[in-house]
Amino acid sequence: MFGLLFFILFTPGVSEFLCTSSDLEMSYTFCDSTAHAFTFNLTPCSIMNKSVWKAALTWIPRSDITFLKIVFKVWYDGAKALHWKEVLCSGVDDEYAACGTLKGETIATAFDIKGARTKFPKGNYNVILQGFSDDSENNMLMCLNFTMIVKQDPF
Numbered sequence: 001m002f003g004l005l006f007f008i009l010f011t012p013g014v015s016e017f018l019c020t021s022s023d024l025e026m027s028y029t030f031c032d033s034t035a036h037a038f039t040f041n042l043t044p045c046s047i048m049n050k051s052v053w054k055a056a057l058t059w060i061p062r063s064d065i066t067f068l069k070i071v072f073k074v075w076y077d078g079a080k081a082l083h084w085k086e087v088l089c090s091g092v093d094d095e096y097a098a099c100g101t102l103k104g105e106t107i108a109t110a111f112d113i114k115g116a117r118t119k120f121p122k123g124n125y126n127v128i129l130q131g132f133s134d135d136s137e138n139n140m141l142m143c144l145n146f147t148m149i150v151k152q153d154p155f
Contacts, residue, residue, distance in 0.1 A: 019045035
């Protein structure tokens with residue numbers, strides 16, 4: 001079943017249902033208190049037997065992006081499953097198009113997510129995605145809290 005995951009995030013603190021299919025349900029909220037102009041599309045709204053998802057992102061940042069550190073945390077049925085940090089923009093020889101974007105400019109990009117690397121067992125996932133404008137993680141640009149319910153095992 002092919003579905004479309006599409007959401008526009010403008011209002012902080014409001015939980016929004018994103019998509020549902022026979023094997024997946026997703027919703028989101030902001031984990032910071034500031035409104036954002038942000039959209040994200042993911043096709044299909046399914047995790048079963050999909051090796052590549054098509055994603056599109058549009059974001060209008062509230063500050064210049066000369067430095068960008070991403071912190072990605074995943075909990076599976078209440079237990080911490082992943083904690084990953086990566087500096088995407090350092091201000092020197094950056095490879096991502098978003099690097100160098102000025103406050104108020106629109107970032108619009110499309111990319112593939114290779115899902116075959118991860119098999120998600122049935123259960124409840126909580127995913128926190130944070131973006132910081134400094135390495136010390138004091139200046140948060142954005143924080144998203146996703147809830148993902150996987151309805152069936154991929155095995």
